[in-house]
Amino acid sequence: MKVAFPYFGYDTIALKNFLEMLGAEVVLPPLPTERTLSLGTKYSPELICLPFKITLGNFIEALEAGADTLFMAAGARKCRFGYYHFIQETILKQIDNNVDFYPISQYTPFEFIFQKMPKIFSVSPARVMKSINFLLAHSRLIENFRKLVRQARVIDFTLASIHEKHALEIIADAINLMQIRKARKEIKALFNFADDLPENIIKVGLVGEIYLMLEPFANHDIEKELGKMGVLVLNNRSLYRHIKHLLHIDFDRIKLNHRAYKYLKESPGGEALNTVGEARTFIKNGVDGIIHIFPFTCMPENIALEALQKMSDDYSVPILSLSIDEHTSKIGLLTRLEAFIDILKRVKNQKAVSRVPRSSLLTPH
Amino acid sequence: MIKIGIPRALFYFRYGEFWQHFFRNLGYEIVVSPSTNKQILEQGLKYVSSEICLPVKIICGHIEVLKNQVDAIFLPRFVELNHGLYTCPKMIGIVDIAQIQVGNACEILSPKIKDNFMLAHFQTGLKLTGNPIKVIKALNRAIPYLSHHKKLSNSEDHKQRILLLSHFYNLWDDFIGKDIINSFQSCGFDIATKEDLPDKVLKSDKGFAKNIRWVYERELYNAFQYYSDKVAGICNIISFGCGPDSLIGEIMSKQANEYKTPFLQLIIDEHTSKTGINTRIEAFSEIINRNYQSKPYLTK
Ligand code: SF4
Ligand code: SF4
Numbered sequence: 236m237k238v239a240f241p242y243f244g245y246d247t248i249a250l251k252n253f254l255e256m257l258g259a260e261v262v263l264p265p266l267p268t269e270r271t272l273s274l275g276t277k278y279s280p281e282l283i284c285l286p287f288k289i290t291l292g293n294f295i296e297a298l299e300a301g302a303d304t305l306f307m308a309a310g311a312r313k314c315r316f317g318y319y320h321f322i323q324e325t326i327l328k329q330i331d332n333n334v335d336f337y338p339i340s341q342y343t344p345f346e347f348i349f350q351k352m353p354k355i356f357s358v359s360p361a362r363v364m365k366s367i368n369f370l371l372a373h374s375r376l377i378e379n380f381r382k383l384v385r386q387a388r389v390i391d392f393t394l395a396s397i398h399e400k401h402a403l404e405i406i407a408d409a410i411n412l413m414q415i416r417k418a419r420k421e422i423k424a425l426f427n428f429a430d431d432l433p434e435n436i437i438k439v440g441l442v443g444e445i446y447l448m449l450e451p452f453a454n455h456d457i458e459k460e461l462g463k464m465g466v467l468v469l470n471n472r473s474l475y476r477h478i479k480h481l482l483h484i485d486f487d488r489i490k491l492n493h494r495a496y497k498y499l500k501e502s503p504g505g506e507a508l509n510t511v512g513e514a515r516t517f518i519k520n521g522v523d524g525i526i527h528i529f530p531f532t533c534m535p536e537n538i539a540l541e542a543l544q545k546m547s548d549d550y551s552v553p554i555l556s557l558s559i560d561e562h563t564s565k566i567g568l569l570t571r572l573e574a575f576i577d578i579l580k581r582v583k584n585q586k587a588v589s590r591v592p593r594s595s596l597l598t599p600h
Numbered sequence: 601m602i603k604i605g606i607p608r609a610l611f612y613f614r615y616g617e618f619w620q621h622f623f624r625n626l627g628y629e630i631v632v633s634p635s636t637n638k639q640i641l642e643q644g645l646k647y648v649s650s651e652i653c654l655p656v657k658i659i660c661g662h663i664e665v666l667k668n669q670v671d672a673i674f675l676p677r678f679v680e681l682n683h684g685l686y687t688c689p690k691m692i693g694i695v696d697i698a699q700i701q702v703g704n705a706c707e708i709l710s711p712k713i714k715d716n717f718m719l720a721h722f723q724t725g726l727k728l729t730g731n732p733i734k735v736i737k738a739l740n741r742a743i744p745y746l747s748h749h750k751k752l753s754n755s756e757d758h759k760q761r762i763l764l765l766s767h768f769y770n771l772w773d774d775f776i777g778k779d780i781i782n783s784f785q786s787c788g789f790d791i792a793t794k795e796d797l798p799d800k801v802l803k804s805d806k807g808f809a810k811n812i813r814w815v816y817e818r819e820l821y822n823a824f825q826y827y828s829d830k831v832a833g834i835c836n837i838i839s840f841g842c843g844p845d846s847l848i849g850e851i852m853s854k855q856a857n858e859y860k861t862p863f864l865q866l867i868i869d870e871h872t873s874k875t876g877i878n879t880r881i882e883a884f885s886e887i888i889n890r891n892y893q894s895k896p897y898l899t900k
Contacts, residue, residue, distance in 0.1 A: 280846055281846075282838070282842075283850070284843070318847045321811065322851065500677075501692055501693075501712065503696075532843070537648075542696060545700045
């Protein structure tokens with residue numbers, strides 16, 4: 236049994252180690268490229284949102300790389316994500332009839348621990364729980380690393396990139412809790428040149444749909460690009476927090492939902508409440524601007540967008556909305572980012588807060 | 601007297617009659633916005649991003665029309681219906697968008713409907729009048745209007761029949777649906793819609809339908825299953841940017857392919873032209889005719 240699953244940013248390593256702990260042989264598809272996207276787009280329904288297309292591309296390339304068992308997160312709620320697997324399975328079965336496709340419902344942790352995983356991998360529930368515990372520790376390490384590397388990029392981009400590679404190796408090699416503890420110290424030491432940030436740095440809060448916030452291929456490496464421009468990115472989304480949320484132990488969520496309540500009185504599904512709550516928290520903590528990134532036609536995020544526009548007016552903080560699909564060009568995106576950062580710099584220098592007209596921020600693509 | 605506005609859009613096309621009677625029975629003046637037209641749509645475009653689906657853009661236009669002439673706009677928040685089935689992110693979020701849009705111009709009366717349709721209405725009435733008996737009476741007298749569904753065909757004659765699959769707020773909003781209906785009728789078709797079917801069929805959770813947790817998509821899918829061998833062709837109207845339709849539409853189109861039933865997906869947005877629709881429907885009716893000659897039993 237050769238297992239594969241779609242990329243999920245830096246957290247892919249954690250998921251891979253998790254499955255390996257359960258005894259699976261994991262085949263990672265090649266890193267997503269233009270080919271992945273065009274393969275995915277070719278087989279996808281025309282009007283579906285971007286994560287569908289990229290993850291489908293990942294699956295096809297995983298089959299090419301020899302995988303025969305595919306895992307996809309599932310669980311139908313208000314939004315489209317929970318339905319992805321129905322169509323992806325049909326498409327993939329047409330490509331390779333022998334493939335085993337397992338949709339893993341996100342919202343039934345007990346079934347996951349006591350039935351699903353033990354059945355697929357013939358392991359005991361205790362082992363699954365142990366692996367989940369490890370997954371939490373590992374993804375927490377990655378969350379921590381991402382925070383450090385974001386700061387480091389602002390100080391010295393080249394050095395940060397070199398250390399980033401090294402740190403990723405350390406993370407991949409950590410396969411038990413002891414090693415994770417050691418890895419945390421090592422990584423901290425690697426990036427200690429960035430402990431003190433200059434005062435007048437431009438800070439931007441990144442919010443939006445989780446896949447686009449976490450998968451660098453999907454978001455055109457926005458965090459790195461901003462780092463190159465000397466901008467400190469804040470991003471509070473991670474696999475670690477998502478898993479905590481699924482296990483109902485992410486108590487920060489309550490606070491976030493509470494903060495979002497001023498603008499959204501009910502969750503429209505997806506990550507809209509998080510987006511709005513996080514944006515408000517960032518603004519309270521004094522960021523210079525907010526970048527809102529989401530897939531083109533994303534339903535919850537388009538609702539959040541209206542709330543964010545209002546928030547931008549209320550608090551006089553500029554917000555840039557980036558709606559991404561397979562036609563988005565990196566160059567166009569960079570131009571928009573640069574223009575936005577220029578605005579932020581101007582506002583910061585004037586120290587007077589001015590409002591950015593909505594029309595200049597909302598040109599599609 | 602308090603004036604309550606009801607936008608002639610989205611849920612109006614299912615619950616509109618009921619709402620009007622309910623509030624009139626309570627003794628309020630009701631203002632229903634005029635039928636959708638170009639100006640209304642253009643008003644709406646200003647308030648939401650361009651990637652949002654057409655019906656939501658339209659309802660924003662209606663809210664704009666109403667906001668300065670009434671004291672409150674009635675816009676319930678439909679979250680769950682039929683035992684835990686969801687509506688759609690935008691139907692849930694539209695109330696928040698409307699709130700931002702109207703600001704202080706008027707109130708938004710929006711009871712939250714989470715599997716408690718009647719109770720939510722009762723509470724709204726109670727909040728307005730403070731008289732439970734009056735509210736119960738008003739509700740009782742309005743209930744018959746809940747099941748007033750429009751029908752296009754009641755014929756059992758031997759014209760060819762096609763199934764128009766679409767959300768009620770697309771089909772019965774003349775601004776969107778009329779051209780499509782006319783076009784099919786002038787090609788000589790009888791039109792079946794999901795509104796012709798009894799609730800029992802629409803709400804069934806047999807087969808794949810049980811996986812669909814969106815209430816209206818489940819209805820569409822059930823109607824599709826029911827009619828797939830009883831009509832000469834199926835036309836699925838989808839708003840550009842509609843999330844649920846992009847998935848369930850795809851699933852239906854794949855299955856129609858298996859059943860060899862001609863299937864047309866009409867994607868509409870604010871730029872859709874009447875001629876464009878006509879051309880596509882004419883081409884589609886050609887396909888049906890060819891298909892039909894080989895399968896004459898499809899008349900009924
Ligand atoms: S949240 Fe957005 S991207 Fe995710 S499934 Fe829903 S519409 Fe698609
Ligand atoms: S179901 Fe589709 S068309 Fe209807 S409101 Fe939701 S996204 Fe728009």
